[in-house]
Amino acid sequence: MTEVVNLTTMEVDALTDVEGGLNLTDGHARLVLTSQQADIVARIPEMFVEATRRPFPEIELAAHKAFLSAIGQHSAPVGSGRILSCYSSTLATDIVARALPAGATVAVLHPTFDNIADLFVTRGLKLVPMSEEALLAQEWPGEPVSAIVVTLPNNPTGLITPKGHLESLAAHAARHGQTVIIDASFRGQVRDAQYDTYAVLDAAGADWITIEDTGKLWPTHELKIGLLAYSERTTLPIERAFSESLLAASPVVLQLITELAGDWVNGGYERAGALVERNRAVVKETIGQVGLKLADPDSQISVARIELPVDGPDSELLYKEMLARGVHVLPCSPFHWADPESGLRFIRVSLARSFETVEKAAQTMAQAYRELTPGR
Amino acid sequence: MTEVVNLTTMEVDALTDVEGGLNLTDGHARLVLTSQQADIVARIPEMFVEATRRPFPEIELAAHKAFLSAIGQHSAPVGSGRILSCYSSTLATDIVARALPAGATVAVLHPTFDNIADLFVTRGLKLVPMSEEALLAQEWPGEPVSAIVVTLPNNPTGLITPKGHLESLAAHAARHGQTVIIDASFRGQVRDAQYDTYAVLDAAGADWITIEDTGKLWPTHELKIGLLAYSERTTLPIERAFSESLLAASPVVLQLITELAGDWVNGGYERAGALVERNRAVVKETIGQVGLKLADPDSQISVARIELPVDGPDSELLYKEMLARGVHVLPCSPFHWADPESGLRFIRVSLARSFETVEKAAQTMAQAYRELTPGR
DSSP states (O other): OOOOOOHHHHHHHHHTOTTOOEEOOSOSOOOOOOHHHHHHHTTHHHHHHHHHHSOHHHHHHHHHHHHHHHTTOTTSOTTTTOEEEESOHHHHHHHHHHHSOTTOEEEEEESOOHHHHHHHHHTTOEEEEEEHHHHHTTOOOOTTEEEEEEESSOTTTOOOOOHHHHHHHHHHHHHHTOEEEEEOTTGGGOGGGOSOHHHHHHHTTOEEEEEEESTTTSOOTTOOOEEEEEOTTOOSOHHHHHHHHOSOOOHHHHHHHHHHHHHIIIIIHHHHHHHHHHHHHHHHHHHHTTTOEESOTTOOSSEEEEEOOTTSOOHHHHHHHHHHTTEEOEESGGGSTTOGGGGTTEEEEEOSSOHHHHHHHHHHHHHHHHHHOTTO | OOOOOOHHHHHHHHHTOTTOOEEOOSOSOOOOOOHHHHHHHTTHHHHHHHHHHSOHHHHHHHHHHHHHHHTTOTTSOTTTTOEEEESOHHHHHHHHHHHSOTTOEEEEEESOOHHHHHHHHHTTOEEEEEEHHHHHTTOOOOTTEEEEEEESSOTTTOOOOOHHHHHHHHHHHHHHTOEEEEEOTTGGGOGGGOSOHHHHHHHTTOEEEEEEESTTTSOOTTOOOEEEEEOTTOOSOHHHHHHHHOSOOOHHHHHHHHHHHHHIIIIIHHHHHHHHHHHHHHHHHHHHTTTOEESOTTOOSSEEEEEOOTTSOOHHHHHHHHHHTTEEOEESGGGSTTOGGGGTTEEEEEOSSOHHHHHHHHHHHHHHHHHHOTTO
């Protein structure tokens, strides 16, 4: 049995590495601001003044409108009171975990970022894995599952649940009285994931909860918002759980998001995407020289999985070897929360870093792998 | 039985009041920036650049050092790895609640802000109230209590646990293997609460956890940090609980706090205190005209309790009457989480507001009270 440390602990280690190693662990955008973004950040002092002058609900509404429309979610319940602004998507996830009935059985996509499973288990929920294969085959779980969690796009694989599949899931959930929970934290990065999922879920008459995140899009150093939206049908005590966790998100951060969302539809999306794709390409090329390949060549999100051949060293070994060379990445076992062994062939690198950082890390990986497999 | 809605829900209602009523509910500083603070806020764009350039641990360490020394906590374990930066003190409290063993019995000061009790109960802990009278009489709870929570200064009463009393509590806890948990969220406002509690607890050999908060000091629109510090003796899985909740606080916010702490020791403390005391005085004078008085005339924190005579209307009634006049305050029953009835004679107003806001609210209270007691 592989010992499973949670992924965030490895990310914390990378962030607090006093030796100053390269950090390619977390999915946050660790980039220099573009000139357009820098212009917006320069206006933060004005946003402080504005936060005192303008009523909070007005500032919040503007941010919801700008962000959700920038990522194609035109049917999100903006202005209905059913979108809550949280400090982060993690906190939004925990609020959902708390609002679900203790002891309920929840199906969660597998693999996916371990934090979702951890938060749900800590709140006393029972989990069953739903594989990406099952999702693609539209095999939806029945009794005793009362809620189904889909990460869209999935992290780390980049898999995007196709619209028709979500329609099928929504219809199934409506028939069986299940809640569909979508974690759309990475959606802002990928146009293909920006079809209007609120419209799909409402059309099927499903009960749903959706978590959106600004934290993966912009290099705003944790000044971010996790949105927690829920359907008119939802009877869970979400507002009570929210009020236990926070009073309100920052009106300064909400204004920042309004502005950055405006930039996102004015070329920001394309600028960020180009950088990620350039980084993905250099990883692919560099590791290809030693026989390694991208596990998800079609993924468009800002992280990439690398697949290790079955007859070679596993990702735990490669992870440690890279750590010894001062490069932090993530072994994928913890993403496979229900079956860590099945993640041993994969390693994840973040692409939302400078080109130089990603290139150097890929070179280190190739070199480490070569030395781990001398006979090849 | 009085129906008990949690306090944060009432604060959310006040914050999102579309009619634009006066909000004297939450303890956050809702003030215009002083010129010194505005100069600091003007440098936030530079802090963005700095956050990319400087290693995170260095930025975090500087903030811990500046903030804890500004509030007299020279023995706090700065640099030991045992101070965690959270998005808020509420999140820090929830991390503690999660790390305590499920089913444990915890003594919590009574009355105090209801959120502490709510978060602990939600995490499966059993609570017993410890009255302010018991604290002042140094009557400490024994078995089966395994942790004792003291809010210092207390909210809403402003009571400051004297140093000798904390020494007694620490010795008791060390003898009985209990953990002392201090919520020091309001400490920054009051010099008398700034004796070095870390030194007291360590000297007694006690196991302790302390929560500090920057959120009550400065009008930074929720750009704040809750610090979670713990003793060398603590064996609770605090780091694991932290890693489930967040990766890291914002390095921009940490820099902001370093700067504001610098201002705090250079006159900022006195400037803020003078404003609060001017507001307390106008409340005292205005409500005195109708026979109402401050419940805690010696309190120095930025909220004040008003006591209603036993033979008149209770605070729920006065609360509703003020709400009808567009002024949001807090009835005190929810602070008395173990015995809501005992809070019915008190109402809380926040003083960290502009003088005009506080004066107008006090006038409204006096008028409302006069009309509720026509025969007096």
